[in-house]
Amino acid sequence: MEEIGDGEDRISELPIQIIHDILRRIRCQYGLKEKARTCILSKTWSSIWRSRPEVIINQSIHNSFMNSTEKFVKFVDDSLRSHVEQNLRIEILRLINLRLPELASHIDRWLNLAIKHNVRSLEIHPTSNFSYCIPDAIYAAKTLTELSLNKCNFEIDNNNSTTNKLQRIISTCPFIRDLKIGHCTGIQNLHVFGLVNLEKLELRMCKKLAKVEIWAPNLR
Numbered sequence: 001m002e003e004i005g006d007g008e009d010r011i012s013e014l015p016i017q018i019i020h021d022i023l024r025r026i027r028c029q030y031g032l033k034e035k036a037r038t039c040i041l042s043k044t045w046s047s048i049w050r051s052r053p054e055v056i057i058n059q060s061i062h063n064s065f066m067n068s069t070e071k072f073v074k075f076v077d078d079s080l081r082s083h084v085e086q087n088l089r090i091e092i093l094r095l096i097n098l099r100l101p102e103l104a105s106h107i108d109r110w111l112n113l114a115i116k117h118n119v120r121s122l123e124i125h126p127t128s129n130f131s132y133c134i135p136d137a138i139y140a141a142k143t144l145t146e147l148s149l150n151k152c153n154f155e156i157d158n159n160n161s162t163t164n165k166l167q168r169i170i171s172t173c174p175f176i177r178d179l180k181i182g183h184c185t186g187i188q189n190l191h192v193f194g195l196v197n198l199e200k201l202e203l204r205m206c207k208k209l210a211k212v213e214i215w216a217p218n219l220r
Contacts, residue, residue, distance in 0.1 A: 053088070053089050053090060053091040053092065054090075054091055054092035054093075054094075054121075055079055055080060055083075055090060055092065055093050055094070055114075056092065056094040056096070057075070057076055057079065057094065057095050057096065058094075058096040058097055059072060059095075059096070059097045059098055059099055060096075060097035060099070060127075069100050069102050069103060069106075072100070072103070073103070073106050076095075076106070076110060080110065080113060083113070083117055084113065087117075088117070089117055089118055090113070090114045090117040090118070090119050091118075091119065091120050091121065092119070092120065092121040092122075093110070093111075093114040093119050093121070093122055093123070094121075094122075094123040094125075095107060095110065095123065095124050095125065096123065096125045097125060097126075097127055098124075098125065098126040098127065098132070099126075099127050099129055100129070100130075101129060101130035104130070104132060104133070107124065107132060108135045108137065111124070111135065111137060111138065112135075112137050115137060115138070115140050115141045118143045119141060119143065119144065120143055120144060120145050120146065121144075121145065121146035121147075122141065122144060122146070122147050122148070123146075123147075123148040123149075124148075124149050124150070124152060125148070125149075125150040125151065126150070126151040126152075127151070128151065130151075131151050131152065131153045131185060132151065132152050132153065133152070133153045133155060134149070134152050134153070134154055134155075134165050134166075134169075136165075138165075138169060138173075139168060139169065139172045139173075141173055142172070142173060142174075142175070143175065144173045144175065144176055145175050145176060145177045145178070145197070146176070146177065146178040146179075147169070147173070147176055147178070147179050147180070148178075148179075148180040148181075149180070149181055149182075149184060150180075150181075150182045150183055150184070151182075151183050151184065152181075152184045152185075153184070153185050153186050154166040154184060154185070154186035154187050155186050164186050164187050164188070164190075165186070166181065166184075166186075166187055166190065167190065167191065170191075170192060170193075170194065170195060171194060174194060174195065174196070174197070175197055176195055176197065176198060177197045177198060177199050177200070178198075178199065178200045179192075179195075179198065179200065179201050179202070180200075180201075180202040181202065181203050181204075181206060182202070182203075182204045182205055182206070183204070183205045183206070184206050185206070185207055185208070187206050187208070187209050188208050188209065188210050188211070189210065189211045189212075189213075190203075190209065190211070190212045190213070191212075191213045192212070192213065192214040192215065192216060193213070193214075193215045194215075195216055196216070196217060196218065197218060198216040198218060198219055199218055199219060199220045200219075200220065201214070201216070201219060
């Protein structure tokens with residue numbers, strides 16, 4: 001049997017896809033903090049951690065970001081830099097507990113970036129401090145399979161005065177399997193048609209939502 005020399009780093013020789021899968025399993029089992037600690041294993045793991053296909057940012061975890069837009073924006077930009085420089089995929093983007101209204105334009109930018117990198121799972125969750133207006137760019141998210149939006153404003157679509165933006169998302173993102181909408185505004189009537197892959201639908205605490213019609217053959 002081949003002997004392994006002292007200090008030899010065999011873990012870092014694993015294919016990047018396997019390391020990403022290990023990181024994903026660590027996050028699911030132990031949480032994001034434990035996952036982040038794996039970056040001390042080696043320079044290779046540190047680099048791979050920054051280029052992971054899932055980017056999960058929770059503003060409330062970092063006390064130094066609570067009231068500083070500049071620090072938080074830099075942190076998110078740094079988290080996404082490897083994906084831009086190396087043209088890496090972003091399978092999951094979750095922006096959770098966003099607390100500062102002045103972040104809106106930056107959220108637009110991060111959302112655009114994720115869409116260009118074929119995001120499949122998207123979650124935007126501001127706190128009660130502000131309501132985020134969904135930009136038209138989301139219509140280009142053709143690869144979305146999971147969408148979770150909380151405290152968002154679905155104002156009337158600019159191209160159709162009778163249609164809210166959520167309605168148009170449903171019609172332009174046909175592969176959605178899991179749709180969660182909570183505490184959102186701007187929706188009165190909702191027609192969930194055409195999402196043949198839809199398995200889970202959650203609508204809660206949406207003010208002025210009066211009518212919902214659903215045709216989804218695979219809804220569970």
